[in-house]
Structure formats: C-alpha cells, structure tokens
Amino acid sequence: MQNTDPIWDHVDRHRDDFITLSDRVFDTPETLYAEHKSVAEHKRMLQSQGFTLTENAAGIPTAVVGEAGEGGPVIAILGEYDALPYLSQEPGKAQHQPLEEGGNGHGCGHNLLGAAALLAATALKDWMAENGIKGRVRYYGCPAEEGGAAKTYMVREGLFDDVDAAISWHPATFTGVNEARSLANTRIDFTFHGKAAHAAGAPELGRSALDAVELMNIGVNYLREHMPDAARVHYAYLDAGGVAPNVVQAKATVRQLIRASSLPDLQDLVTRVRNIADGAALMTGTRVTSQVFSGVSNLLGNRPLEETMQRELEKLGPVVFDAADDAFAREIQATLTQADIDTTFKRIGAKPVKGLALCDFIAPLDRHSEGGEGSTDVGDVSWAVPTVQARVATCAIGTPFHTWQTVAQGKAPAAHKGMIYAAKAMAATACRLIEDPSLITAARDTHHDHLEQTPYSCPIPDDVRPPV
The missing domain is CATH 3.30.70.360 (Alpha-Beta Plaits)
Structure with missing residues (x-):
C-alpha cells in the first residue's frame, strides 16, 4: 500500500507508538467498568499527543474524552478497550493455552479497536494543524461495550449533542463498511x-x-x-x-x-x-x-457516510499481509471447522474461496449478508449523531470472535497491519467530511429522516446509573 493521501503519512508517523499502546492494553485485559489500567494508557497517550482531556465522562471512571482543534465541524472517533472474562490465552499460539486459568482476554479485539481509533484521531489532529484547517476531533474512550452499555449512558448524558459525525471500526475477518444491522x-x-x-x-x-x-x-x-x-x-x-x-x-x-x-x-x-x-x-x-x-439500541445506517468510507477503503485497497501472516492464519484455521470458515463469507454475501486464509479484497457496500446479529452500544451513538463504522481484517478467515482463537491473534503482525489500516480509513473518512461540508449536510439530513419516522427512546431508564 503506497501512500497517496497525506493523512496516511500522519498515521504512519505514529504507528509504532500506537502498536505499543494496543499491545500494552492487550497485556492487561480488564472487563466492563474495571478498565482502570487500560484507560490510564489511553489517557497518557492523549496527553502526550496534546489533547484536552475530560475524565470521568458521564460519571464513569473508566471513560475519557480527548479533544483537539477549534471551530469547524466536530468529528467523533470512538474507541473501546474492554476485554472478556474466561478468555485468557497466550498470544501467537495456535492452540488453547491460557496465560491464567479463568483469566480475562481480548476476545473481541478491543485493544486494537481503541488504539486505532486514537491513532486516527491523532492523525486527524495533526493534519488539521499542519494545514490550518478549522475543525475539532474528539476521541471517545469508551469502556464496557461488552454488556455494560457505556455509550448509551454517554449519549443519555448529552456527550454527543454537538457532534456532526461519529466514526469507528471493529476488528474482523474481512474488510468493508460495517452493515448497520444489530439488535x-x-x-x-x-x-x-x-x-x-x-x-x-x-x-x-x-x-x-x-x-x-x-x-x-x-x-x-x-x-x-x-x-x-x-x-x-x-x-x-x-x-x-x-x-x-x-x-x-x-x-x-x-x-x-x-x-x-x-x-x-x-x-x-x-x-x-x-x-x-x-x-x-x-x-x-x-x-x-x-x-x-x-x-x-439497534444501529441506524447512514448512506452518505457509508459511501464516503467505502471510497476511502477502495482507495486504500485491501490490507496487505505477508507470507508469515498467512502461515499463522492457516495454523489458526486448522483449529476451526469448515462451518466457521464458511460463516465469514456468508456474512458478506460471498461464496467461500477455498484455501484463502486472510482477506485480500474489499467487500462491496451493497451485499446480502446471512447469519445472526449481535448488539453494540454504538447503536445509541448512531441514534444521536450520523455514524459510520468499518470492519477491517485483523485475523484469519473463519475466526469466531469471543474465543481463544481471537485472543491468540491479538498481538500478531497481521492484527497490527489491520489496525494501522483501520486508522487510515477512519482518518481519511474524517478528512473528506471536513473538506466537503455537503457530505455532513447529507448525513445530517438522512439521520433526521430516520428520527422523523422513529424517534429515539433511550433503552436505559433515567433513574438507572452506570454500575460503577
């Protein structure tokens, strides 16, 4: 992948520091509302990069917001860093080998998610400053996505009221714009x-x-x-x-x-x-x-934002993996069933490609997906503000998330490559929104039309506080 967009250079300038951030969060896996070491790492990085911090966001000790820039549109980039219980696993091993019996592990790749999101925010901050561009980038460090609904509380407390667009991503077995389908x-x-x-x-x-x-x-x-x-x-x-x-x-x-x-x-x-x-x-x-x-809440789609992100993914091309990445992915695939592997393709409406260990394509924007859906508190952000997410390949095709296999790949070079790619995709999408205000207007109009048909009602009662 040869750099052709200046924002990619800003991402690459910081890549090593943010890979280290991801790995440090991986090494201290903490579950919902107990992410004290993880948020501390993110705070240190925000401070070192010159962001202004709001700690204890929405009354949650492990939530943080960092802002940079002035004037212009407000672009939110969403990060997460919570782990899952009982998924401790030695990284880089293609067999079940817990580091600690009954311990936690990053079975959904949120160590990568948060680091890439903060890297995208940092790159966007640098790009705006270098070019004298008005605008604000706001990084939301969000705990407790896995069952704790922290973003729902953050929406309810008004933390997104002045945001023009929100951008995020999630580690995956394929690369493409995330379909706005969730429960x-x-x-x-x-x-x-x-x-x-x-x-x-x-x-x-x-x-x-x-x-x-x-x-x-x-x-x-x-x-x-x-x-x-x-x-x-x-x-x-x-x-x-x-x-x-x-x-x-x-x-x-x-x-x-x-x-x-x-x-x-x-x-x-x-x-x-x-x-x-x-x-x-x-x-x-x-x-x-x-x-x-x-x-x-369920996710609300936003076609103008999705089309914008799709163009950036196509400009980037697929994540480039090497022979060593492919070899380890095949070791992981050997622990999976054929049904596991086929599910990756079904989720993007594609026919299985025999022998493909790592995704080497960009999924089309309009596709017919099969399979069940999960839930995410990004859904509530999408009701508050126009929102778009990417899915980026960070692990072997067929890897079922919330398993030891996901944890085993969480510090692998392939995961780091996908993480850097995701940061470029998010930062570039944000650049296009800042450069072309008509995109934000179109996204806002689409969002308004959704809410006209179905007004938002927070699924958490007003008297319920975060369980911290």
Whole structure:
C-alpha cells in the first residue's frame, strides 16, 4: 500500500507508538467498568499527543474524552478497550493455552479497536494543524461495550449533542463498511422474594424463589415460538438461592437478556417478558422486583457516510499481509471447522474461496449478508449523531470472535497491519467530511429522516446509573 493521501503519512508517523499502546492494553485485559489500567494508557497517550482531556465522562471512571482543534465541524472517533472474562490465552499460539486459568482476554479485539481509533484521531489532529484547517476531533474512550452499555449512558448524558459525525471500526475477518444491522437489547435482573422453610420438615410453609425463576424461564421458552424471527432472549442465574437443597430458597435472581431488531420491537418484547415474571410470581406465591442493568439500541445506517468510507477503503485497497501472516492464519484455521470458515463469507454475501486464509479484497457496500446479529452500544451513538463504522481484517478467515482463537491473534503482525489500516480509513473518512461540508449536510439530513419516522427512546431508564 503506497501512500497517496497525506493523512496516511500522519498515521504512519505514529504507528509504532500506537502498536505499543494496543499491545500494552492487550497485556492487561480488564472487563466492563474495571478498565482502570487500560484507560490510564489511553489517557497518557492523549496527553502526550496534546489533547484536552475530560475524565470521568458521564460519571464513569473508566471513560475519557480527548479533544483537539477549534471551530469547524466536530468529528467523533470512538474507541473501546474492554476485554472478556474466561478468555485468557497466550498470544501467537495456535492452540488453547491460557496465560491464567479463568483469566480475562481480548476476545473481541478491543485493544486494537481503541488504539486505532486514537491513532486516527491523532492523525486527524495533526493534519488539521499542519494545514490550518478549522475543525475539532474528539476521541471517545469508551469502556464496557461488552454488556455494560457505556455509550448509551454517554449519549443519555448529552456527550454527543454537538457532534456532526461519529466514526469507528471493529476488528474482523474481512474488510468493508460495517452493515448497520444489530439488535437492540436490554439486560434486566429479575429477583424473586419468597419464604424460607425446611424443605422436608415443613415445605408447605415455604415459597420458593428458585421455583419462580425456573417457571419464568419456562414461560420465556414458550414465548420464543411467538417472537419475531430476529428476536432473542438469553438468561443467566445470578443467584440460585444457595447451595442447601434442604432449605426452600427465599431469594433468587435471573438476568434476562432481551434482544430485538428495533427499539419498538424491543419495548414490546420487554413488556411480554415482564408479564411472564409477574405470572411466575403469582404461581409460586412469591414477589418479584426488577432492575435494568443495561440497554442498547439497534444501529441506524447512514448512506452518505457509508459511501464516503467505502471510497476511502477502495482507495486504500485491501490490507496487505505477508507470507508469515498467512502461515499463522492457516495454523489458526486448522483449529476451526469448515462451518466457521464458511460463516465469514456468508456474512458478506460471498461464496467461500477455498484455501484463502486472510482477506485480500474489499467487500462491496451493497451485499446480502446471512447469519445472526449481535448488539453494540454504538447503536445509541448512531441514534444521536450520523455514524459510520468499518470492519477491517485483523485475523484469519473463519475466526469466531469471543474465543481463544481471537485472543491468540491479538498481538500478531497481521492484527497490527489491520489496525494501522483501520486508522487510515477512519482518518481519511474524517478528512473528506471536513473538506466537503455537503457530505455532513447529507448525513445530517438522512439521520433526521430516520428520527422523523422513529424517534429515539433511550433503552436505559433515567433513574438507572452506570454500575460503577
């Protein structure tokens, strides 16, 4: 990839420092709202690059915002740095080899995501300063994407109110503009309160909270037949009532994760799940209370921004990998199933290419994807401000995310190449928006049309605070 855009030079000037940042965050994997070492690394980098910091953003200790520039449009670049539990893995090894049994690991590549986003913001800052261009770049260091919905809280607190456009990316097995398809979701903890009793001596005096949880789960199971096809409900026991079977459980808590393709569908499904909880309480003579833990909205697309980013990806061409990258990717693929590998191609509506270990093409903007969808708190940003994201190849085709295989590739040279590429794509997209105000106007008009049809309603109630 030969540099033909001045912004790429600004990215390359800082590449080594930001690869080091990514690797340092990889080495201290921290989960939702506990990313203290990771955010400290990002703060140090922001300060060294001359950004003005806002710490404790939205009242979240592990969130930070860095700003540079003056006047002009405000371009937000979104970064993340949270890891996942139970995914500890030795980097560079193509076999399951935890560094720490039960430890955390960057199973979604957020060490790369945050470093590339901050690198793009730094390059954009330098480009504006060098050319005397008015505009502000704002880096959002966002924790807790994996289940904590930090960006939703940040949107609710007004942190994006003056932003003209938001740009982000995500590590992937292919390169292309991210399709704006995701599921709105909410996590609600249902706690049933019963009455303890001796399970053999006087069971008639007890009212089992655990029975209520089990009946609720049965009710939700029967609901699944009558939900929209894209909807999902998952659950986890947070408190099963203890470990003594000879005691009727007086208290038990289950977390229900409810997903739907749109905010209105989600709100309808939540009502039905709450009715099931009430029914389970009635059947067992218990009382139920609930607490929303988090919530995110579905992604809103923005065609003008997506077309702009697609042009920048095509200008860059695919990520250039070398023979060593290919060899390690093949070692990783040897641990996967053919279904894993085929899924990468299905997600971009392409036929599988036999023997291809690393993505060597740019996915078309208009494609027919197959497969299920997850959720992201970038969705709420996309309701607040016109938003676009890239997917950039950083790992072997077929790599399933949230697995040890993703962690194994998190410090590999291929991952670093994809990270630098992503920074160039984001920074170049931002440059085009600043250079051509009509693009921002078109993006804003498209966004306004969406909200005219379906107004935004934050999926987290006003009285719920971040769980920090």
